[in-house]
Amino acid sequence: MKQHTLALLTAALALAYGAPARAQSNEELLKELRALKDRVNQLEEKLKATEAKAAKSAEAQWGMTPEQVREFNRIAVKTEALEDAQEALGLKNLKITGFIDPTFIANKAQNTAGFQLLNKDAYAYDAGYFGMAVLDFQKEMDGGTRYKLTLAPDRGTGSVFNGGSIIHEASVNIPLGDLQTRLWLGQIPDWTGYEMTAPPLNKLITHNLLFDYTAPTAYTGAVADITRGKWMIKAGLANVNNSRKSAGNKTPALIYRVDYAKGEFQGFGFSGLHGKAYNYATDALDAAGGLRFADQAGKDTRVDMLELDAYFIRGDLTWQGQLSWGRQRQAAIFNEDGQLRDASWTGLSTLLAYKFIPRWEATGRLDYLRNHKNGGGLFGYSYDDSHNGIGRGNGFFWDDANPDPEAAGKGTNRYALTFGLSYLVNQNAIWKLEYRYDGASQPVFLNTKDGTFTKTNQLLGTSMVLSF
Structure with a gap:
């Protein structure tokens, strides 16, 4: 505004004094200056009005x-x-989740009762995928490639089959042409049956008999992951319960x-599996303490x-159900004539749950596992196991110095009845209570108090699953 005013005054002075031929009196000059000042004031008012109008227009x-x-x-x-x-640091589309699952388990036959969390015990029905602490990282790239790394110390799949590894899952899922056709690579937890591995996804604390004793733990390999409408298909080649094949074993499943x-x-x-996996029957010892099948030790079957x-x-x-059949060559518990026999099994599991109050849910589950042939034998269990109730009963140990074909050739059928309650504390916490009754066709459960064997066992458990 000041610049405009000076310019106008300068022009006025130039007009007033620039032409000698037009000499003016002082009175005329003052009149012109007053008129010029009035014009400048008019221009200033007009400029202010224009600015106010522009401001109102922007606000509107x-x-x-x-x-x-x-x-x-x-x-x-x-x-x-x-x-x-965020993008430069690799944090774009990164999702971090996890949970912790402090659990209390009382096992009558084992004479144990106490909390479980990150315990290093071998996998069993009373020491399975609970008592976990898990951290999960998921990242999706702009092109649709997905990375997943799940850390689960002591209680994940890695701790079961890979020497105590904390890796539960480590995989990458790559789109091939479109987002519904993908290649899935890495260590992938087993997908058999209706029950999931992680506690937040299950209604009960323990898993069913088929999950515990007939299903693989994890796969290491490559899988085609295809979605077409209502169909989801996964198929591939992988090592079963093995991150690296040992010498002499070359066949994937x-x-x-x-x-x-x-x-x-x-x-x-x-789901299905057809291929070769480790045979625990070749680990059996003879009377002298050596391997009975040393020539076949370490060979997958x-x-x-x-x-x-x-x-x-x-x-x-909620209703869920499952039927299973399986067989492993030369993996049975009983081998009377010194020749490895086949292990085979069939089983069923069904679960029914109902929310009788929005936060309260009651659950019942029935499992049955038929495993009597050749002394029994399940996937990964080619030996008498008085903790899990697998094998020939009474702690029977057959060897060349103590042959008993009739007893040694008969395996045990198993069943389990499980009842549970769960309460939704809040969106991130679920409390569970469970009672489980296990039974068998032979006395296969060791009572650690007096060394006797029984056909039944009871388990009581409770847990709090907290997720974020």
């Missing part, structure tokens, strides 16, 4: 005052800088799972497994 357009617009611009610049920094979501409330799936599961979930009601 953006719903903000000029000061608010400037503040918005500053925020936008800072946000862009934060996004750039064919693994697959197919799921179909029939409708909003129901669906079914089936053929495994075939088929499984069908289904579900119906609507409102407060």
Whole structure:
């Protein structure tokens, strides 16, 4: 405004004194200066009105005052800088979740009662995938590639089959052409049956008999992951319960799972495994303490497994069921003539749950496992096991110095009845209570108090699953 005023005054003076031929009196000059001043004032008022109109127009357009617009611009610049920094640090689309699952288990036959958390015990039905502390990292790239790393010290799949590794899952899922056709690589937890590995995804504390004794732990390999409408298909080649094949073992296994979501409330799936896996029967010792099958020790043998599961979930009601069949060559517990025999099994499991109050849910589960042939033998269990109730009963140990074909050739069928309650404390915490009754066709459970064997056992457990 000052610049415009000076310019006008300068022009006025130039007009007033620039032409000698037009000499003017002082009175005329004052009149011209007054007229010029009035014109400058008019121009100043017009400029102010234009600026006010522009401000009102901006406020009407953006719903903000000029000061608010400037503040918005500053925020936008800072946000862009934060996004750039997040991407540069690799944090874009990174999701971190986890949970902790302190658990209390009382086992009558084992004469134990106490809390379990990150315990280093071998896997068993009363020391399974509970008492965990898990940290999960998931990242998706702009092109759709997904990375997943799940850390589970002492109680993850890695601790079961890979020398105490803390890796529960380490995988990458790469799109091939489109997001519904993918290649899945790495260490992948088993997908058999209706029960999941992680406690937050299960209604009970313990797992069913089929999950514990007939299913693999994890796969290390490559899988095609295909989604077509309501169908989800996974199929590939992998090592079974093994991160690296040992010398002389070269054959991977064919693994697959197919799921179909029939409708909003129901669906079914089936899975299979056909290939070679470690045979624990070759670890059996003879009377002298040496390997009875030293010539076959360390050799994988053929495994075939088929499984069908289904579900119906609507409102407060949940039903899930599973049928399984399996066989491993030369992996039975009993070998009378010095020749390794085949282990085979069939089983079923069904679960029913109902939320009788929004936060309270009651659950019941029934399991049955038929395993009497050749002294018994399940996937990964080719020996008498008085803790888990597998084998020939009464702690029977057959060797060349104590042959008893009739007793040694008969395995044990198992069943389990489980009842549970759960309470949703809040969106991140679930409290569980469970009573489990295990039974067997022979006395296979060791009573550690007096060294006797019984056909039944009881377990009581409670846990608090806290997730974030």
